[in-house]
Amino acid sequence: MTQTHRQEHEDEREDAAARPGQAATAVPVDEPPRPDRIRRPSDAIRFAASLAGLGAVMLLVSFAPQATHGLQTDISETTAHAPLFLLTLATIASSFGVLAVPVAFAVERLFHKDGTRVAIALLAAVIAFAVTILLDDLVITSAPGGVLDSLIWGGTDTAPVHTDIAPVIAFVSAVGMAGRTRWQAATWSMIGxxxxTGLTAAYASVAALAATYFLGNAIGHGTLYAVGTPNPRPPGLAVVAALERLGLRTVRAQRFQPDDLPEVRRYGVSVAHAPGAVPTDTSGVALPRGDWQLEVRVLDRDQQTAGVLYRVWRLVRLREAAPRRxxxxxxxxxEQESLMAYAVDAAGARTPRLVGTCEVGTEAALMAYEYVPGAPLDAVPDDDLTDAVLTDVWGQFKRLQSARLAHRRLEGGAILISDRGHAYLTDxxxxxxxxxxxxxxLDLAQLLTTLALRAGPERAVRTAVEVLGEQALAAAVPLLQRVALSRDTRAALRHDRELLTRIREQIVRLKPESEAPPIRLERFRPRTIFSIVALTVAAYIVVPQLSSVDPVRLVAGAEWxxxxxxxxxxxxTYLAAAFMLMGFVPEKLPLGQTVLAQVAASFVKLVAPAAVSGVALNTRYLQRSGVRPGPAVASVGAxxxxxxVMHILLLIVFGFVTGSVNTATRDLAPSRTIVIVLLALAVLAGVALTIPRVRRFAAGRLKSMFSGVVPRLVDVLQSPKKIITGLGGSLLLTVAFVVCLDASIRAFGGSLPWTAVVVVFLTANAVGSAAPTPGGLGAVETALTVALTISGLTAETATSAVxxxxxxxxxxxxxxxxxAxxxxxRKEAI
Structure with a gap:
């Protein structure tokens, strides 16, 4: 909080103390020490936005240099007709004022004992000055005519960023002139x-100035976020003074511990009442004296941007939801919360009564509610969460629905269960x-899920039907999907992935005709973005690969x-992969669609390691085919x-055979090198397992895998047809790849014993599966080329075959x- 704000609040308390019958300075406020500096989310957002703006300027000049040069020419021609006297006067004024105005503002802040903020702003200015010097004197001299030379200042003889303006912009961004209109106008007028004058004299370009602005802004806000801004949040004494302006004389106040609303500060307040005035809750029951009479919620200005990125994402992603800022x-x-508080109270729903609202200085505002002793739904013991309490919750919700009021956050923390068992709607x-x-x-679907998480689907649905009726409850079935729920609720559902399905089943049992497909709420799904990114990555990787190959020579020299x-x-290979998957799934799968899933995996593996992408897509395919999530994961794991196992056995067997038959490929056989590598890996694994955290992680992963895989294998072993299909598919997959590699070698006139080709493929495939690159890119090519060269092929033949x-x-x-x-x-098969 700045010294100016502290002085303002001290003045407020002194004025309040001077009024008859009030002594604000004597009111005890129990709260933890306030930090001197805080990191505001808005600074991080402005920093990121400035970097994005800088990148946009660079891209614009890179892809549309003529447009920026044309704008530069137009400005130069326009200012050429301006009177020389005015241009000279503007140059003198700006040269002096661009530094004089910020210095004057800094002096004014020092007089108001706001030196911390000025020091942070000076640090930002120094960093901006150093960065501009670095760009101007080092980057350009080391790379003349490079990207910055043509990108930022359009090929002129100026610097990419302007040393005289960038530090001033960084200072202004960090010092904070919000609410000081005259200082803002004077400062930005001098910068403008x-x-x-730089544009008129042709030593600056539009692109350079834009880049300078975004760079200075980014440094200012970045420094402010890294160092922290002086805490502007008013202390508890200022909150007490604001309450007294509402006519609420405070006796004592205490800051509540942070709860599920980290962006809101909450205080319990005891107030003095006129004789005979006894505070009551909204049900008319008197509250005992000595308890808190008010719950005061303080909204801090710097917290208004908390969670803005998530809210923007939801706003862009959801299709049907009503737009919100x-x-x-x-x-x-x-105003929004006050309006809802009055509307909910007017609708007859039980909510803490809003006593008053008031701004607390310029950086915060408070909302004073009548205090209701109780606990949020999440903290209510199971024994106290009776059917009567659930029914009361649904009763309050029905009043909201009847008045066309949407809560939008009906989570456990937004439902208060009072000590008398009454349900209150808060937040x-x-x-x-x-x-x-x-x-x-959507509110109905959210509340159903919230209560089902606490009391189970059966009780949540049963008590809802008693209040709302079957017809109203059936309307929630299409909306019982994860995307329609709040972020905290989705996180809770990770521990019970079948909860939404069980809620639907309970509703359908009561009203069978309520079964309906989910409503499409999303404008796009994350997998759509995944597809776009995958295609982009594929194009980025494929084009350079193909550009380095001479297709005419490749085709002319190959045997068709x-x-x-x-x-x-x-x-x-795709048919073999389909057989391999079908063999380890007791349920019946369609052959054609399973083959298509394996073809689709060839696209997915371009953006993820081959082993990971195949497992994820096949698991998703099995779930869509009717296999429950647990067995689906177990089947793919099996x-x-x-x-x-088959891969290792084949590698050992054919490596031994190859090493015994052909000395040219003895290096690929299990040898001393392979033994040393295996021993080294074993030692590393043993050392890692001595770390408790690694040991617990490995044990958990193995337990989760084998707990499902082994029973799945037992199910498969009971069907000889499934065993033949699975093992046959695995063997056929290896054979197909080996034949493909061998035919690729022979297409360019090369020839190797087929046992050597098997060892080469198995070795390269193992390397590719272990490599953390999409499709084993780079690792497989290197392993195949080296192995084929060791086996006796020329480098040119090996490279062409690979x-x-x-x-x-x-x-x-x-x-x-x-x-695929x-x-x-589109068929919702994955």
Missing amino acids: LAAL PVRSLRRSL LRSGEIAAGDLALR WWMGVALAAAAL SQLMGM LLFRLLTLWLPVLPGWA FTYLQ
Whole structure:
């Protein structure tokens, strides 16, 4: 909090103390020490926005240099006709004023004992000055004619950022001139004049000035966030003084511990009443003296931007929800919550009565509610959460619905259960009056889920039907989806992923015709963004790969017959992968759709390691096919486990055979090197397992995997057909890849014993699965090329064969994989 604000609040308390019958300075306020500095979310947001603006300027000049040069020319031609006297006067005024005005403001702040903020602003100015010097004197001299030379100042002989303006902008951004209109006008007028004279004299460009502005702004807000701003939040004594201006004489006050509303400060307040006036709760029952009579909620201006990125994301993503402002001013937040408090009370719903509202200086506002002793729903013991309490909650909710009031945050912390067992609706800051049908149904879905998390689906639905009726409850079925719920509720559902399904089942049992497909609430889904990013990454990686290959020479030197064989073998791998998955799933899966899922995996693995992407997509496919999440994960894990076991066995067997038969490939056989590597890995694993945290993590992962995989394998072993399908698919997958690699080698005139080709493929595949790159990119190519060269192929033949093999197994399937991925999404099969 600034010294100026402290002085203002001290003056307020002195005025309050001087009034008859009031002694604000003697009121005890029990609260923890206030931090001297805080980090405001708004500073971080402005810092990020400034960096984005700087990037936008660079992209604009990079892709549209003619537009910026044209704007520069227009400004130069326009100012050329201005009187020389005025231009000279503007130059002199800006040269002096651009520094004089900030210095004068700093002196004025020092007189008001606000030196901390001035010191932070000076630090930002120094950092901005150092950065501009670094860019002007080091970057440009070391890279003349580079990106900055053409990007920032458009090829002129000026510097990319202006040393005389950037530190001033950083100082202004960090010192904080909000609410001081005259100082703001004077400062920015001088900065604007300095920019104008630079444009007129042709030593500055529009792009350079824009980049300077965003850079200075970013440094100012970044410094302010890193160091912390002086705490502007008023202390408890200022809150007490504000209450007294409302006619509420405070006896004592205490700051409540932080709860589920970290952006709101809450105080319990005891007030003095006129003789005979006894405070009561909204049910008319008198409160005992000595308890808190008021609960005061303080809204701090610097907290209004908390969670803004999440709110913007929800606003952009959700299709049907009524639009809401992601950012509200302090005044707007105060009015919104006050309006909802009065509307809920008028609707007859039980809520703490709003006694009064008041601004606390310029940085905060308070809302004084009658205090209701009790606990939030989340903290109520299970024994006290009776059906009568649940019914009362639904009764208050029904009054909201009847008055067309949407709460929008019906979580456990927003429902207060008083000591007398009455339900109160609190936390009305996100509410909406005259709400539409969808908003009301979303409230119903949220409250159903909230109560089901505490009392179970059966009790939540049963008590809701008693109050709302079956028809009203059926309207919530299509909206019982995770995206429609609050963030905290979605986090709680991770521990009970089947809860929404069980709620639907309870409602459908009461009203079978209420079963309906979920309503599409999203404008887009995260997987849509995933698809776009995957295509972009694929294009970024594919284009350089293909540009380094001479296709004419590659095609002219290859034998088409063997290329056809390699292509057929590559296509066969998807059928083999489908058989492998189907063999370890006791449930029946359609062959065609399962093959399409494996084709889609060829697209997904471009943005994730091959092992991870295949597991995720196949698990999702099994769930969409009717397999419950647990068995789906176990089935995929079983297929992966058996595939890994078979892979190791084949590598050992064929490595031994290859090393015994052909000395040229003896290096690929299990040898002293492989033994040393395995021993080293074992030692590293042993050392890691001595760390308790690593040991618990590994034990948990193995337990979760084998607890589901082993029973799944037992189910599969009871069906010989499934065993043959799974193991046969795994073997066929390896054979198909080996044939593809061998045909790729022969297509360029090379030849190796087939046992050597098997070892080469198995080794490279193991490396690719372990590599944390999309599709094993880079690791597989390197391993294959080195292994084939060691086996006796020339470097040119090995490189050409590897390029053809990866083209057929990694790059060519991208477009069919994307088509299969999109088709399965449309059919809701993944």
